[in-house]
Amino acid sequence: MKNLNNAVQSEYDYAYSIYSPSNVANDGILSELDVFNAHFALADFFVSTGEEARYGILNFGLLSSAVARQSVGFNGQCKWNDDESKVSTLAFGLDKNHAFNDGNKRTALLCLLLALHRKKRHLVCKKKKLETLLVRIAANEMDQYPDFRHFKKHGDDAIIVYMANFLRKHSSKIDNSFRTMTYEEFNRKLKKYDIRLDNAQNAYIDVLQAKEERKFFGLLKRNKETRVLQIGFPGWKRQINPKAVKNVLKMCGLFENGLDMKTFYEGGEPEYKLIEEYFDVLKRLKDE
Structure with missing residues (x-):
């Protein structure tokens, strides 16, 4: 945590x-x-x-x-x-x-x-x-x-x-009904979970996720960022497709950790x- x-x-x-x-x-x-x-x-x-x-x-x-x-x-x-x-x-x-x-x-x-x-x-x-x-x-x-x-x-x-x-x-x-949002808003909400959108090119953008790694019996911690997937990207001010939102959250494991769409839209951790x-x-x- x-x-x-x-x-x-x-x-x-x-x-x-x-x-x-x-x-x-x-x-x-x-x-x-x-x-x-x-x-x-x-x-x-x-x-x-x-x-x-x-x-x-x-x-x-x-x-x-x-x-x-x-x-x-x-x-x-x-x-x-x-x-x-x-x-x-x-x-x-x-x-x-x-x-x-x-x-x-x-x-x-x-x-x-x-x-x-x-x-x-x-x-x-x-x-x-x-x-x-x-x-x-x-x-x-x-x-x-x-x-x-x-x-x-x-x-x-x-x-x-x-x-x-x-x-x-x-x-x-x-x-869990979908609320519309732009790519810019989506990216801002993702950052709360150590996920971000970057490297936009050819109408696509990378979804990058930082995960905490522990070494030496948990005493040494570091964040390592990896690309999880790419999604279509028409521009920061354009509306993101609800299927893309759910796919990003699923592939990044947020649903497995108890996140629901309502909490994601409103912000904050479930606990x-x-x-x-x-x-x-x-x-x-x-x-x-």
Whole structure:
């Protein structure tokens, strides 16, 4: 991650060099690195608001265990076959495992929102409902929901099934409709993701992407820029074709990292957009 608060960045780099979180999600939605980044994004955001926040990895094994819950299976069959169940079991694991020094419930909530976002969905219920659910899970107070008794037949998985049902009822698809923009506007938005348009010639232009490389156990970092593809280019002030926009974002891997068209047009990183949207809830969700 880039442009973190200096103290947070130092802890991030130190923890990354020790644990090397995997960026592979297997049959899940979020990877170890996604959860790792979400935790430090939260730390960065709240430290920047002046809050005294404890953060960092307490037990990486518990983080890894929570992530693995999404793809656990038996005899080659994944236990959780739908997105809502995968999101729920991940959030439950992060909420209960306490893999971080602080901010476990906050990280669980942000990862729940981020996993939904990656599946092009968002919550449409009152934020207080979600906050109450996470608090009751952490406090083992699910019996305060009158309808929870109907889910007890699922045994140890009752809470996961209840959460998944909650997400199905209270989420909907994100609007990804195309908004017109010029090549100049497109290039400006791409630069936020270390991508740019350059070397225009013969009605085509290169799409260049800088990727961070880490060497020597993650201690040495450098950016290396490569050409990903070429697209048609009639001029900076001309409107870009929506198919070209989606192709660039796809080929550069932005969709794989949870970006949706709405966030791309409006600007910002998904984690920080979600933190801003749920700021009040996240602020109240401090670990006891």
